[in-house]
Amino acid sequence: MRKQTQPILWAIAVFVAGCVIAALEARSLNDAQQARIASRFALQSEQSVNQLVRQIEIFQYGLRGARGALIVAGSDGISREKFRQYSRSRDLATEFPGARGFGFIRRVAPTQRTAFLSAARADGQPGFTIKQLIPHDGELFVIQYVEPVNGNEPAIGLDIASDANRMGAAREAILNNAPTLTKPITLVQASSQNHRGLLFMLPVYTPSAPLATADERWRAAYGLVYAPLVVDEVLGALDMPREAMSLTL
Template structure:
C-alpha cells in the first residue's frame, strides 16, 4: 500500500488546490460582478445626471421668465439662450422655448407673437379638436430645425398633451412619453421627448399662462453622456416603461416592453457578455425609464482570473513537488532497506566464504598429505619423490588457478586439459587431437579431472613413446543424456609404434585416477590395451 502514497498525496493536494482555485475563481467572479454593477450604475448615472442638469437649466429659464413677469421679448431671450451655449455644453437638448396656453379661437395672439419675434407670417398648426392650444412662440437657438417647429400646437398631440396636463397638476417639471420631434426634418431620425414646466404670470393665480419647455433628442443625449472619457465597457438600452403610455414614438414599440429611447451600437447582437447584465429603473421627471446594461468583451482585462490561475498553477506544482518528495523518500527508505539487506547478506556470504575456505583448505591439505604419502611410498629416491610430488601439486595448482579466475564457479574442460598436457609435454597439443563440445566443470570435477589428466599425461610420457615421437595422443569427449541424467564421456587414446603392455600391478597413479573418477565423481573408468596403443574411457555425471 505504501507504493500508492505518492499518487494519493498528488490527488489530495490537487483536490485541495482545486478547491482553493474554485474559491478564488468565485471571488474574482463576484468582484467582477460588483465592478460591473458599479459600471452599470455609472452609465445610468451619466445619462440621468445629464438630463437632470438640463432640467435644472430649464428651471433656471423658468425663473428668468418669472423675473420678467412673462413679458420676455425675443432679443432678450435670444441673448439669454446664447449665453448658455447649449450646443457646446448641453448636447442632447434641442433648445429652450415657450409655448403660450390659449383657448381654441384665440390663435391670432400666437400668430402675432411669431410675426413680431421672428417675422413669420405663420398660423398655428395643425388643426385640432381640442379646446386648448399650446403653440410654440419662442424657441432658441433659432436654427433651421427649430424654425420649423415655431407655431406648432403641442396640445394637439396625445403624448405632449398628457405631459402638459400632468405638469399643470403637479406644478413640477414633467417629461413626455417618447415622441418624434417636429424638428426631425431629415431622413435620419431619433426618438425624442420633452420636459414641461408650467408658467404662471402671477404665481398666486391658478391660471397657467404657458409652458417653459425643452425638446430632447434621446440619441444625442445618451451619446454625449456615455462617450465621455473614460469610456465604459458596456452597451445600454433605454426604454420608457411608464404604464398607460399610448401612441407610437420613433423607434418605439407600444407593448409591454416599453417605448425605445436609445440603444447602443452592438447592443442585442449577442447575449450579455458572460451573462453580465443589469437593469435599473429610474423616475425621470414623472416618467419611468428602464435602463438595461450589458458588458462588452472590453470589460475583461488581460489579467482576468489571474489570481485563480496563479493559485491553480501553484497548487499543481505543490502537488507534483509533494508527490515527487514522497516518492523520493520511499525510494530512500527502500534503498536503505536494500543496503541493510545487502550488508546482512554480505556478512552472511563472508561467513559462508570463510567456512568454505576453511573447508577447502582442510580438503586441500588432506589431499596434499595423501598425495605426499602415496608419492613417497612409491618413490625410490628423494629426487623422484620431489619431481612427482611437485608435478602433482602443480596439477592441483592449475585447477585451483582456473577456478579462481572464474570465481570458483566453472572451469572449461578444454582449457584444463590443454594446461595439464602443456605442463607435462612442454608444448600444447594440436587442436585436431583434442575434440569435443564446450563443457564447463564445477569445482569438484575440475580438481578431480585436473589430477587425472596429469597422471594420464605423465604415464603417456613415460610409457607411451610420446617423448621419442614414436607415439601420439588423441582426446575426445561427448555429452550424453539430458537434465539430471547428463553425463560426460571422455576417451583418452594413446597410439605407439610398439605394444603398450598392461601393467602387472596397480601403482599410485592408477589408484589416484580410480579414486578421482569412481570415488570423487561417482563415474566409471575402463582401460583397454591393444597392439598399437591404449584407450582409457571415462564416464562421469555432470
C-alpha cells in the same frame, strides 16, 4: 500482491486529492474574479447613473432659468427678440450638453387662436403658422419660441396638444408644478431618430396667482418652457466606459 498495489493506491489518492484541491482553488479564484467584475460593474453603473441624474438636473436648471426670464418679461411682455437675447446670454453647448436648445410653449384658447396668430406673425415671424400632428378643436399648446432656431425650425408653431404623449406630460407638469419628461417621441426636428426624442417641460404660471391646488395651478398656467432632447445626444455627453458597458435610458 497487496504490497505492490499499495504505492499505486497512494499515488491515485494523492492525484485525486491534488485534483480536488486544484478544482477548489480554481473555483475560489473564479469566484474572486467574478466578485471583482461584479463590484467593478456596480461601481461603473452607479457612476453612469449618477452622471445621468446630474445631466438631467442641469437641464432642469436651464428650464428654471428660462422660466425666470419669462416671468420677468411677463406673459405679454416676452418677445422673440427678448427670448433670443436671453438664450444668447447662455452658452448652451457648454452649460447644457446634450440639449438641442430651450423654448417656450404658449397656451392658447380656441377663441384666442386668430389673435395669437396675428401677434406671433407681428413678432418677427410673418410666416408663423400652427401645425398639428392630429387635428383637434380643443385648447392649443403652441411652440412659440425655441432657441437656437437653427436646427429647430420644424418645431416652431407645433401644437403639442395634438399629440397625447406630449400633452399628457405637459398636463402632468402643470398640475404638479414639476419638471416632467415625455415618454419617448420622434422630434419633428429629428424625424430620422424614431422614438429617440424627449421633451423636458416646466410650467410657467401667472405671477402672484394661487398655486395651492392642482385646479389653481391649471388655471394659472399660461405656458411651459421646454428642452428638446435626443437620447443618443444626452448619453453621448456622459463620460461612460462605452467599450465595457452600455446604458439604456
